[in-house]
Amino acid sequence: MMNHSSCCQHPDITHGMWLDIDAVIAENRNTPGALITVMRKCQNIVGYLPAALLDYIARGLNIPGSKVFGVATFYSYFSLTPKGRNTIKVCMGTACYVKGIKESIDRISAKYSVKEGKTSEDKRFSLEAVRCLGACGLAPVMVVNADIHGSISADKVIDILDKYS
Amino acid sequence: MDKPRTQLMLCGGTGCHSTGMSAFKETLQQALEKENLSREIRIVETGCNGFCAVGPVMLVQPEGxxxxxxxxxxxxxxxxxxxxxxxxxxxxxxxxxxxxxSIPDMNSIPFFAHQQFRVMRNKGLIDPEVIDEYIARDGYFGLAKALQDMTPQQIIEEVKVSGLRGRGGAGFPTGLKWDFAHKSPGDVKYVLCNADEGDPGAFMDRSVLEADPHAVLEGMIIAAKAINSHQGYIYCRSEYPLAIKRLEIAIRQAREYGLLGMNILDTGFDFEIDIYQGAGAFVCGEETALMRSIEGRRGMPRPRPPFPARKGLWDKPTILNNVETLANIPQIMLNGGKWYAGVGTETSKGTKVFALSGNVNNIGLVEVPMGTPLRTIIYDIGGGIPERKKFKAVQLGGPSGGCIPESLLDTPVDYEAIAKVGAIMGSGGVIVMNENTCMVDMARFFMDFIQDESCGKCTPCREGTRRLLQILEKICNGNGEPKDLEDLVELSDVIKNSALCGLGQTAPNPVLSTLRYFRDEYVAHIVEKRCPAKRCVSLLRFEVDPDLCKKCGLCFQVCPAHAISWEKKQIAVIDKEKCIQCLSCYAGCRFDAIL
Structure with a gap:
């Protein structure tokens, strides 16, 4: 059994997190094809997947590190960089686009100095353009953390986002 | 338990949840208790009702x-x-x-009146988290019949007679697919359900999973019996948390009832289903890519043959069916293939669920018999275009589909008829666009999506879609040349003929269909350096036309950058130094006076 304290240290991963990560790896070690499941659970624990953690998962599951890195960069769910305190997901589905979500995105970018796919310098917001959320009845749609906001407009977004600090 | 006199079927779909259903439900619950009515009146949280545009919605039963x-x-x-x-x-x-x-009766509302429910027959009528309610609506009766009275060959024959074709997009005959897998040798076979609904503007699979998860499970178990499989996986997007939760509950309940697991219904047949969460890659909707993803690898397609029916997941014979396809199966077993084929067209049988959205009054899910004209869907069910705007196009089939103009709205929805006009049936997203939509910009939007989601394995798709995007961006930025149109067509042909998988082969469709029907808009961008729909920022002048300006000041009010000066009875003036080019004034002006 691997022991995290002897092999890796990371400023963003606490002792408790390492224990949870070990449990996830131990549970899935013998399941074929469990890599994506393990990575999802580990990202839920830490918030993102730092390189040291990818290495750790690779050794834990006995998979080459290159393969783990390949999978991590292939799927949009995985993030290799830390996220802001609040994550804004703007839906880039066709219905939202036709109804003018681009204007809202431009306004968010300008107001909070955060580019699409990036995190603002003060770590307040991460802005992600995501694939269709399937809530086209509410288009244009924005999800902040777990809150869904429908029928947004360039004017409304700032009022909504100002409430998240 | 007392039998309640009234049941309040409250929609618990994602749409209604986000428009405040939970707060309403809580207040209602408390009020019913306070009035001592909670024994007589019961609240049932159902799956998606389909009429998302007017949520939260509630149906009072038995009055309707x-x-x-x-x-x-x-x-x-x-x-x-x-x-x-x-x-x-x-x-x-x-x-x-x-x-x-005002229309009180649900079935008299035009949105519902023109529909025919088969896949969505239980939506809004049962609590999807209670298996008994599904069984009360003849649920698992089809399974019992298939397991107890039918041989695998008879099951497959019945599906073939029904004429059911894959609802995920390509329209491959389901019975034939099962037959191939049935005949493939091997002890280990898999049944997969594709719930990785990724097409922008399609949300019918999510709604079926949220409203009637047992129908999908039942369809999978019947498929398993047909090909003699003992393990199934549902590959679901992680963006659909409610669907995953309801599936988990449904699987647990089915196990408890002996409908899943070992010795199902005492027939000696074993079958298990697990849920596999996707990690966000559009290409994983492609069958071979989806199988790679379940194996824990990068979701990249591989050349076919060998087809998955021979070599699929872990190189074992596998069938992959879409959510909607599987949800049709129980009723085909129960009522027979002939009954199913009773509606539809020559080549496309049964009903199809469409997700109607965009610039249309009644947004929501629509289930109609195959062969229904697009005009009926958009105008009779959808209620037409809001704000007295003009219809411009309807986009069918997502990024692999195409835009259909007004003149072809009488096209019936049928796999072949839709393909003939340059779109595809796809998973069934129907996005209506009004006159304010720029068709060149739409082609650019889809190409941006595709080049981002291309897995990068084959060159035509990886490099070709990127190059198409560059040309479209050049046109939108006002730097287009006449030769670009020829290049677009030539490059599109190459990609169509040489890409590895369905994603690449259909990627040029949005470009080709807009070029076919809206060539004049491309020409306006390239030759006149003008965007007729006023969406392409680089081609706009941000000036007020003094002849058209009615001096109303609306643009002055909506400008967030205070870049417009205006006084009563004066023509508005835009200060280009301060202007942030946000297009608010274009949307605000009712007289089309901003150039």
Missing amino acids: IFYQKLRPEDVPELIREHFLKGRPVKRLFYTEPASKE
């Missing part, structure tokens, strides 16, 4: 009265007037936009 846009403030009036005195609250009825008529 439909309430819309409910707020917690409406609760006292509903209780006092309707539930105590029996006088339904008229102001919460649906109002027909054209005639301004």
Whole structure:
């Protein structure tokens, strides 16, 4: 059994997190094809997947590190960089686009100095353009953390986002 | 338990959840308890009702009265007037936009009246988290018949007779697919359900999973019996948390009832289903890519043959069916293939669920018989285009589909007829676009999506779609040349003929269909350096036309950058130094006076 304290240290991963990560790896070690499941659970624990953690998962599951890195960069769910305190997901589905979500995105970018796919310098917001959320009845749609906001407009977004600090 | 006199079927779909259903439900629950009505009147949280545009919605049974846009403030009036005195609250009825008529009865609302429910027959009528309610609506009867009275060959024959074709997009005959897998040698076989609904503008699979998860499970178990498989996986997007939760509950309940697991219904047949969460890659909707993803690898397609029916997941014979396809199976078993084929066209049988959205009045899910004209879907069910705008195009089939103009709206929905006009049936997203949509910009939007989601394995798709995007961006930025149009067509042909998988082969469709029907818009961008729909920022002048300006000041009011100066009875002036080019004034002006 691997022991995290002897092999890796990371400023963003606490002792408790390492224990949870070990449990996830131990549970899935013998399941074929469990890599994506393990990575999802580990990202839920830490918030993102730092390189040291990818290495750790690779050794834990006995998979080459290159393969783990390949999978991590292939799927949009995985993030290799830390996220802001609040994550804004703007839906880039066709219905939202036709109804003018681009204007809202431009306004968010300008107001909070955060580019699409990036995190603002003060770590307040991460802005992600995501694939269709399937809530086209509410288009244009924005999800902040777990809150869904429908029928947004360039004017409304700032009022909504100002409430998240 | 006392039998309640009234049941309140409250929609618990994602749409209604986000428009405040939870707050309404809580207030209603408390009020019913306070009035001592909670034994007589029961609240049932159902799956998606389909009419997302007017959520949160509630159906009062057995009267069939439909309430819309409910707020917690409406609760006292509903209780006092309707539930105590029996006088339904008229102001919460649906109002027909054209005639301004209030319609209390759900089945009389045009949105519902033109539909025929098969896949969605239980939506809004059962609690998806209670298996007994599904069984009460003939649920698992089809499974019992298939397992107890039919051989695998008979099951496959019945599906073949039904004429059911894959609802995920390509339209491959389901019975034939099962037959191939049935005949493939091997002890280990897999049944997969594709719930990685990724097409922008398609949300029918999510709604089926949320409203009627047992129908999908039942379809999978019947498929397993047909090909003699003992393990199934549902590959679901992680963006659909509610669907995953309901599936987990449904699987647990089915196991408890002996409908899943070992020795199902005492017939000696074993089958297990697990849920596999996707990690966000559009290409994983492609069958071979999806199988790679379940194996824990990068979701990249591989050349076929060998087809998955021979070598699929872990190189074992595998069938992959879409959510909607599987949800059709139980009724085909119960009522027979002939019954199923009773509606539809020559080549496309049964019904199809469409997700209607965009610039249309009634947004939501629509289930109609195959062969229904697009015009019926958009105008009779969808209620037409809002704000007196003009219809421009309807986009069918997502990024692999195409845009269909007004002149072809009488095209019936049928796999072949749709393909003939340059789009595809796809998973069934129908996005209506009004005159403010720029078709060159739409082609650019889809190409941006595709080049981002291309897995990068084959060169035509990886490099070709990127190059198409560059040309389209050049045109949108006002730097287009006449030769670009030829290049677009030539490059599109190469990609279509040489890409590895369905994603690449259909990627040029949005470009080709817009070029076919809206060539004049491309020409306006390239030759006149003008965007007729006023969406392409680089081609706009941000000036007020003094002849058209009615001096109303609306643009002045909406400008967030205070870049417009205006006084009463004066023509507005835009200060280009301050202007942030946000297009608010274009949207605000009612006289088309900003150039």
